[in-house]
Amino acid sequence: MAATANSLKIRRRRLCHSKCSRCSLPDDLLVQILSRLPVKSTLRFRCVSKEWLALLSDRGPHSVRYLCPTICGFFYRRPHLAGSWQYAPIHPYKDHHFDLSNLTSHLPDHRNLNLLDSCNGLLLLGCRENRSYKSMIICNPFRNDETNWVTIHINGALKQLSPLRHFVSAKLMTHRVSPHFKCVLLFEDYHFNEWGIETIIWYTILSSDRGQCHNINHLSQDVSPMFGIYDIAFGDDYPKLCIVREDEIDSVFCFALNKSWTGRVRSLLGVSRGLAHFAFCDEHELHIYILVKEDGERVWKLKHACSSEPLIKKHKELHRYREDDDNERVYSILPLGFHPDFDVIFLQIEWRIYSFHLSSGSLDEVAGERGANPAGEKFLFHSFTVDPSASLGERREYHMGLPQMDP
Amino acid sequence: MSTESKEILVGESSQAKPEKKTIVLMASDGDEFVVDVDDITNQSEMIRNLISDMGGTDGLQVPLLNVTAPVLAKLLELFNVSNKNDDDEEVTQKVKELMEAELNMMIDVLGAANYIEATSFFDLSCKVLADKFKGMSVEEVREFLNIECDFTEEELQQIHAENAWAFD
Numbered sequence: 001m002a003a004t005a006n007s008l009k010i011r012r013r014r015l016c017h018s019k020c021s022r023c024s025l026p027d028d029l030l031v032q033i034l035s036r037l038p039v040k041s042t043l044r045f046r047c048v049s050k051e052w053l054a055l056l057s058d059r060g061p062h063s064v065r066y067l068c069p070t071i072c073g074f075f076y077r078r079p080h081l082a083g084s085w086q087y088a089p090i091h092p093y094k095d096h097h098f099d100l101s102n103l104t105s106h107l108p109d110h111r112n113l114n115l116l117d118s119c120n121g122l123l124l125l126g127c128r129e130n131r132s133y134k135s136m137i138i139c140n141p142f143r144n145d146e147t148n149w150v151t152i153h154i155n156g157a158l159k160q161l162s163p164l165r166h167f168v169s170a171k172l173m174t175h176r177v178s179p180h181f182k183c184v185l186l187f188e189d190y191h192f193n194e195w196g197i198e199t200i201i202w203y204t205i206l207s208s209d210r211g212q213c214h215n216i217n218h219l220s221q222d223v224s225p226m227f228g229i230y231d232i233a234f235g236d237d238y239p240k241l242c243i244v245r246e247d248e249i250d251s252v253f254c255f256a257l258n259k260s261w262t263g264r265v266r267s268l269l270g271v272s273r274g275l276a277h278f279a280f281c282d283e284h285e286l287h288i289y290i291l292v293k294e295d296g297e298r299v300w301k302l303k304h305a306c307s308s309e310p311l312i313k314k315h316k317e318l319h320r321y322r323e324d325d326d327n328e329r330v331y332s333i334l335p336l337g338f339h340p341d342f343d344v345i346f347l348q349i350e351w352r353i354y355s356f357h358l359s360s361g362s363l364d365e366v367a368g369e370r371g372a373n374p375a376g377e378k379f380l381f382h383s384f385t386v387d388p389s390a391s392l393g394e395r396r397e398y399h400m401g402l403p404q405m406d407p
Numbered sequence: 408m409s410t411e412s413k414e415i416l417v418g419e420s421s422q423a424k425p426e427k428k429t430i431v432l433m434a435s436d437g438d439e440f441v442v443d444v445d446d447i448t449n450q451s452e453m454i455r456n457l458i459s460d461m462g463g464t465d466g467l468q469v470p471l472l473n474v475t476a477p478v479l480a481k482l483l484e485l486f487n488v489s490n491k492n493d494d495d496e497e498v499t500q501k502v503k504e505l506m507e508a509e510l511n512m513m514i515d516v517l518g519a520a521n522y523i524e525a526t527s528f529f530d531l532s533c534k535v536l537a538d539k540f541k542g543m544s545v546e547e548v549r550e551f552l553n554i555e556c557d558f559t560e561e562e563l564q565q566i567h568a569e570n571a572w573a574f575d
Contacts (some may be wrong), residue, residue, distance in 0.1 A: 041540060043570040048554060
């Protein structure tokens with residue numbers, strides 16, 4: 001009797017299975033496919049059904065996260081402190097915070113590495129020596145196999161610069177499909193004259209397909225050290241380097257808006273979804289412009305404008321419990337960076353970092369530290385999109401010389 | 408249909424290359440497929456390991472309990488395409504065509520490839536499906552895989568709100 005019941009059950013299950021297999025993927029295959037999807041699709045597909053939500057959610061025994069860490073977020077670090085770079089995700093898996101050094105411990109000289117830039121899932125790290133850099137490493141931090149980083153040895157290291165010149169920053173440029181990269185190194189000269197200190201910015205480009213860099217080029221005279229650099233292709237093969245003086249742009253915009261800005265204006269240049277973005281804000285308003293091509297001309301068009309007040313109000317609701325200590329305080333909103341793929345800008349209020357989604361206006365706290373920030377200091381910030389497949393082909397070492405550097 | 412494809416395949420491999428070593432794969436319903444050893448070990452890790460464990464291929468019969476004859480025939484056909492071409496383009500195209508024509512067959516083939524550990528083919532097929540899904544809206548996915556939405560309207564709205572960025 002029991003045997004008959006059993007066999008019936010088996011038969012019924014088989015029938016069921018064959019009926020369902022007309023419409024559904026078995027779980028183990030589904031997981032494999034979902035783990036190969038880009039982040040944005042997986043977020044959208046949380047809506048498909050309860051089963052899919054369980055597979056695609058942040059936590060839980062069935063979550064796909066353990067298969068493939070497709071995440072995107074940013075690295076941040078407080079300036080002037082010797083702390084290490086922290087990673088914070090914005091989506092998905094919001095609880096996935098960690099220290100950059102966890103990911104770089106397999107690299108040579110990893111204790112002396114400092115994050116200089118990130119681009120398309122790759123990081124540019126500089127190896128410090130005597131307040132300067134002797135070599136740089138480009139790596140994909142989410143693949144720690146041996147083959148996934150390259151070292152650039154800078155011959156006649158940066159420490160041999162003339163005494164009045166020093167290294168300012170470096171910018172990494174890579175394409176999603178090509179293993180080639182370019183690094184732009186920026187230097188600054190000090191000159192003393194009757195008006196005080198004058199600075200001149202120079203740059204040189206290290207390129208993996210040319211090997212050596214030959215020229216050091218002078219940037220236009222009036223670029224101040226407060227610059228934003230962005231790489232953007234307008235139909236051309238390789239990104240352009242643009243450097244814009246912050247104050248100058250501010251005044252141009254003030255003029256264009258026919259509006260007088262009071263207080264301290266903060267601005268930011270960046271690239272999001274392949275378009276150059278420019279944000280600027282004071283304690284009253286936040287404006288975002290994009291650079292578009294119109295009739296062969298490049299023009300800045302207003303993309304988004306909003307009052308800062310609701311943002312600051314939300315911040316106060318989250319972090320200020322007493323009304324009284326608060327009335328005198330002026331909050332500034334500091335734009336930190338644009339997300340390369342989403343319609344999101346990162347903002348800092350006090351020492352908290354928020355992601356602000358432009359089209360829906362939703363403000364989410366994503367990272368940060370406690371405490372007030374009366375001086376309006378900004379986090380050092382690099383937004384980062386994980387590309388698990390991003391690679392430079394093989395482990396290689398480049399020996400690149402810097403060009404003649406006599407001022 | 409199953410017997411037909413079996414005969415073609417068996418005929419092909421046993422007549423065209425009689426000097427080559429072959430093994431027999433047995434589908435779940437007992438149908439036998441004679442395949443070239445090099446061709447199959449090239450694709451399937453499981454069979455490669457099995458052969459090295461057994462120390463030879465003489466009279467080797469591999470029962471594949473999870474794989475039915477039509478599925479196995481399809482899988483071997485795709486392996487053939489993959490073995491003949493150095494790049495993946497041709498076989499990717501074939502997998503795509505199969506997905507558009509007979510999704511369930513493709514899913515069964517995928518399961519079989521997973522079962523016999525045909526890693527590179529499995530990867531490629533998953534990628535084809537993922538590429539298909541990538542640009543789809545939620546409704547399109549539900550329709551494509553015939554999934555029923557078991558959320559209430561409020562639940563949907565909440566998930567939607569939490570993941571607003573993914574929908575623009």
